[in-house]
Amino acid sequence: MCCNSYGLIPISSPPPPSISPSSLHPRIYFPNYPSNFQVLGTKFGSLKAKSKLNDVVSYAEIDNRSFYDLLGISETGTLLEIKQAYKQLARKYHPDVSPPDRVEEYTQRFIRVQEAYETLSDPRMRDMYDKDMAKGLHFAFSARRRYQSDESMEDKGEWRNRWQSQLSDLKRRSMHKDSSNSMSWGARMRRQRNEASS
Amino acid sequence: MAEQAYTVASDSETTGEEKTSPAFPEIAIGIDIGTSQCSVAVWNGSQVELLRNTRNRKLMRSYVTFKDEVPAGGVSDELAHEHDMLSGAAIFNMKRLIGRVDTDPVVHASKNLPFLVQTLDIGVRPFIAALVNNMWRSTTPEEVLAIFLVELRAMAEVKLRRPVRNVVLTIPVSFSRFQLTRIERACAMAGLHVLRLMPEPTAVALLYAQQQQQSAQENMGSGSEKIALIFNMGAGYCDVAITATAGGVSQIKALAGSTVGGEDLLQNLMRHLLPNMKDLFSHHGIEEIKKMGMLRVATQDAIHKLSSEMAVPVDVDLGNGTKISKFLERAEFEEVNKEVFQKCETLIKRCLCDAKLEAEDVHDVIIVGGCSYIPKVRNIVMSICKREELYSGMNPLEAAVRGAALEGAVASGISDPFGSLDLLTIQATPLSIGIQADGSNFVPIIHQNTTTPVRKEQNFTTVHDNQAEALIFVYEGDEKTVEDNHLLGYFKITGIPPVPKGVPEINVCMDIDASNVLRVFAGVIIPGAKCPPPFMEVRMPTVDDGHAWSAQTLHKTYGSTLDLVTVKKKGQH
Numbered sequence: 001m002c003c004n005s006y007g008l009i010p011i012s013s014p015p016p017p018s019i020s021p022s023s024l025h026p027r028i029y030f031p032n033y034p035s036n037f038q039v040l041g042t043k044f045g046s047l048k049a050k051s052k053l054n055d056v057v058s059y060a061e062i063d064n065r066s067f068y069d070l071l072g073i074s075e076t077g078t079l080l081e082i083k084q085a086y087k088q089l090a091r092k093y094h095p096d097v098s099p100p101d102r103v104e105e106y107t108q109r110f111i112r113v114q115e116a117y118e119t120l121s122d123p124r125m126r127d128m129y130d131k132d133m134a135k136g137l138h139f140a141f142s143a144r145r146r147y148q149s150d151e152s153m154e155d156k157g158e159w160r161n162r163w164q165s166q167l168s169d170l171k172r173r174s175m176h177k178d179s180s181n182s183m184s185w186g187a188r189m190r191r192q193r194n195e196a197s198s
Numbered sequence: 199m200a201e202q203a204y205t206v207a208s209d210s211e212t213t214g215e216e217k218t219s220p221a222f223p224e225i226a227i228g229i230d231i232g233t234s235q236c237s238v239a240v241w242n243g244s245q246v247e248l249l250r251n252t253r254n255r256k257l258m259r260s261y262v263t264f265k266d267e268v269p270a271g272g273v274s275d276e277l278a279h280e281h282d283m284l285s286g287a288a289i290f291n292m293k294r295l296i297g298r299v300d301t302d303p304v305v306h307a308s309k310n311l312p313f314l315v316q317t318l319d320i321g322v323r324p325f326i327a328a329l330v331n332n333m334w335r336s337t338t339p340e341e342v343l344a345i346f347l348v349e350l351r352a353m354a355e356v357k358l359r360r361p362v363r364n365v366v367l368t369i370p371v372s373f374s375r376f377q378l379t380r381i382e383r384a385c386a387m388a389g390l391h392v393l394r395l396m397p398e399p400t401a402v403a404l405l406y407a408q409q410q411q412q413s414a415q416e417n418m419g420s421g422s423e424k425i426a427l428i429f430n431m432g433a434g435y436c437d438v439a440i441t442a443t444a445g446g447v448s449q450i451k452a453l454a455g456s457t458v459g460g461e462d463l464l465q466n467l468m469r470h471l472l473p474n475m476k477d478l479f480s481h482h483g484i485e486e487i488k489k490m491g492m493l494r495v496a497t498q499d500a501i502h503k504l505s506s507e508m509a510v511p512v513d514v515d516l517g518n519g520t521k522i523s524k525f526l527e528r529a530e531f532e533e534v535n536k537e538v539f540q541k542c543e544t545l546i547k548r549c550l551c552d553a554k555l556e557a558e559d560v561h562d563v564i565i566v567g568g569c570s571y572i573p574k575v576r577n578i579v580m581s582i583c584k585r586e587e588l589y590s591g592m593n594p595l596e597a598a599v600r601g602a603a604l605e606g607a608v609a610s611g612i613s614d615p616f617g618s619l620d621l622l623t624i625q626a627t628p629l630s631i632g633i634q635a636d637g638s639n640f641v642p643i644i645h646q647n648t649t650t651p652v653r654k655e656q657n658f659t660t661v662h663d664n665q666a667e668a669l670i671f672v673y674e675g676d677e678k679t680v681e682d683n684h685l686l687g688y689f690k691i692t693g694i695p696p697v698p699k700g701v702p703e704i705n706v707c708m709d710i711d712a713s714n715v716l717r718v719f720a721g722v723i724i725p726g727a728k729c730p731p732p733f734m735e736v737r738m739p740t741v742d743d744g745h746a747w748s749a750q751t752l753h754k755t756y757g758s759t760l761d762l763v764t765v766k767k768k769g770q771h
Contacts, residue, residue: 083423087447094622095651095712096609107651107712114649 066133067116075130079121086117223610226364226393227354228401228602231343233293233434233461234568236260236273237599238354241607245618246600249357257595258350261290262342264328264335273349284491286313286329286484289342293370294434294461296339296384297377300324304457310465310475312491314482321750329487340380344387351388365390366606368398368598370435371455371628374674374684375716376739393609395714397628399428399439400450401601402566402592404623406441407448408604409591412618414445425451425555426562426589429546429579430598431569433460436542438549440560446621452553452647453628454545460501460569463535468497470534471512471522478520489516496522504528505571532574539574546582552647557584566594625650631708631716633658634671634680635762643708646676650714655707657723658762664696668704669752669760670720672738685749687740690760691720693732704762 068075071085091097093113098106119125227240227249235257238249248256252274259272263282282288291311298305300317305324308315314334316325327334354362369381378395385392406426423444430437437455441448469475472493479486496514503510509527516522532539550557563583569575571594580588592600607614608621626649632642635658644654660668668691675683694702707719721733741748 080422083442083444087423087444087449090447090449090624091445091620091622094624097622100611103712111651111653114652118649 067120067129070113070116071120075133077120082117082120086113086121089113223612224360224362224364225612226366226606226610227358227362228366228368228599228604228606229347229350230368230398230401230599230602231293231346232260232432232568233291233459234260234432235595236346236350237596238350239596239599239603240354240358241603241612241619244614244616246603248596248599249354251353259290260292260346261288262292262345263288264330264337269345271346271349273346273353280491280495283312283494284488286482286487289313289326289328289337291434291461292339292342292346294457295324295326296343297374297380298324307462307465310468310479310490312487312494329484332484340384340387343381343384347384347388347390351390363389363391364393364606364610366394366396366602366609367392368401368602369395370457371397371399371437371439371453372435372457373397373455374629375631375686376674376684376741378714379739394605396602396605396623397437397439397453397455397625398432398435398567398598399430399437399453400441400448400623400625401599401605402428402430402564402597403439403441403443403448403450403601404604404621405592405597405601406562406564406589407443407446407623408618408621410443411446411620415617424561425559426564427546427549427560427583428564428566429542429570429575430565430567431459431542431575432567433569435459436545436569438545440549440553440555446617447624448622449624449649450626450647451555452549453626454549454552455628456541456545458538458541459567462538463501463531463569463572464494464497466534466538467501467531468493470530471497471524471526472516472520478516485517489520492516493522500526501531501572504531505573528573535574539578542575543578543582546579550582557582562589564589564592564597566592566597568595570594625714627652627710629674629684630676631672631674631686633706633762634673635764637758637761638680640673640675640678640680640683641764643706644710650710651712653707653709655705657765658704658706659765660694660699660702660704661758661761661763663698665699665702665759666694666696667692667760668694668762669756670706670718670734670762671749672718685741686716686738687718687736688749688752689718689720689734689736689740691722691734694722695724697724700763703765 066075068077071077071082071089073081073085077085090110090113093106093110095103095107095110119129225241227238228246230237230239236259237257239246240249241247250256251258261272261282263270263272265282265287283290291308294304295308295315299321300323301319301321305315305317309317313329314325314327316327318325323338325336326338327336329335351362365385367381367385369378373381381395382392403426406428410424423442426441426443428437428439428441430439434457435455436458437453439453440451442451443449472478475493479490492514493516496512500510500512504526507528509525512522512524512526514522550560560583563579563585565576565579565588576588580586604619604621605623607619613619626647627644628646630640630642630646631644632640635641641656641658643656644652648654658668669688670691671680671688672686673680673683674686677683691704694704701724703723705719705721705723709717709719711717716738717735718738719733719735
């Protein structure tokens, strides 16, 4: 319940090993997504360009935007600005007020905005996120999960923990790529099964 | 209104057929079904209006009388209540009883009501009955509620001169999702379609959001964020909510609720006035019911008077030499109900803590519900929130239904030219939802006070080598062990390949959508497997009556053979 214990990472902690496709290969196994895996390596270079995109963005592109971009605020934005941006976007994307034919899509967007808000409105989580972003490791969607799991992080093996969770995040992210057509979890699993059995 | 008999339109779960949207959307009405009183409100095009019954009353007693062939509720017939209560024919407090099994302490506490509540203590539906012509006529809380809702609907249709189908209902924070399905079923039986079930204090929060937005517009103010604590205590339940409001958006930060209310105050005081009450009334004969009813009416009256007076005389003659003649002081009443008031304190403190706020962070403290008139309750709220004054912009008995009517208009897609409906509630989950794992532990997947809509997942693994099946038990609540939480349902995932324990990765994903529908997905992920086994996608809750019983039987039959454990993080040794 208490959210104060996750910020235990000392600044001098060993940096995570640099991520390149070759170093990832033996450690993560993507059962059914060889194509996504390829995409992963190229994404880093194009992050900046992607984040410039504004309106007509597909889910895949939204995923690559930082939390700041999601909320439409600068990286120096104040808590007040974060709160205001969140409420404004909630007014737009919350399924209660979204156009009836776009509820599904807007719900997804709302969940991402919520995640961005929850991370950035918490000073410690925001600090961690900023540090990761400086390293070029910002994955907007599902990143919060990592920060939350860090709550139970122990001092000793923490950098390894963090590394592991980053790996799993990469994996999750690549999994998520598959849902770029707004597929439900169920649909994804179905497809995964079909692909595997074919 | 006599021909408006109790008609069962559909006994199936809620949203059977989807209505094609008409050119002019039907504005959903707001209904507040209180344990003791009910009210109906609707957006009339420019503001929220409470509907009045034929007796010109806005608040109607929540009860149903089984006298003749056709049961009658308290919507039209207000005066009959106290008389019917003495004859055993009136059933009330259905909101306290709905969706509860006969092992529930709340059901046991209801045995002092002047009708029949009998339990076998095995985890099935209690036997509830009204005395009609000296014979017990069995009923259920759902049926009683449905009869009452049919009357409310008829009243609203007469007033609004249009058919009424869509409703927004307020519910206590502590209601489990199983109880919500019972409410939905009662509505379906009354031909009503539930658009939203809104925790009562969040309905109040929406009304507050509208008031704040209006005053911000009038003062050309910045409309900066305001934090409000809402304390709602009625006859059956006590709820607390903390909301952060700005620009018409009410963001629920934390919710806390408990089954404690005016009914407990009443029963404690009745026991205090008549210590051997339990023995006197145990037979539930016509005489006992009459005595119970008389004591109840006298005690209720005393509590009401003690809100304005320091002491009241209580005089009841229960016959056979049992006579109560006493001068009851307010301090005495407060002492007798010490535990109830302590519970209220705990709820407020917990809610503040869950919202990560201090009392000083709160701008407005709002207190609503029937118990808000009790001086002790007001003092508790004011002292914890450290203030001299409470928010005064709302009628404590109408706030929830007004909020529900606002939500009804917003959720029906109505807009207002003056921006009075530019409102939004961002809800949070009142209780954690998770599964049974690591023995009989409750492992939450969606935590309490998580903003909805939401989707969360967690991985589990098997406890036995070659374990081919696993049982996913879905529970709701905030207790450590599953027995203390509400069972929502269970399903089996099969076809786990024969591998050593701890190898299969079983992914359990929970999803709550905008309509508050909970779906649970579970599937096996085996790295490198050519053909992953099938996965399951189940809408919850699935349980019907007698669920506590079936959980025990399942445990007896299968033991731990179908158990799961949480996956330990690899970095931790």
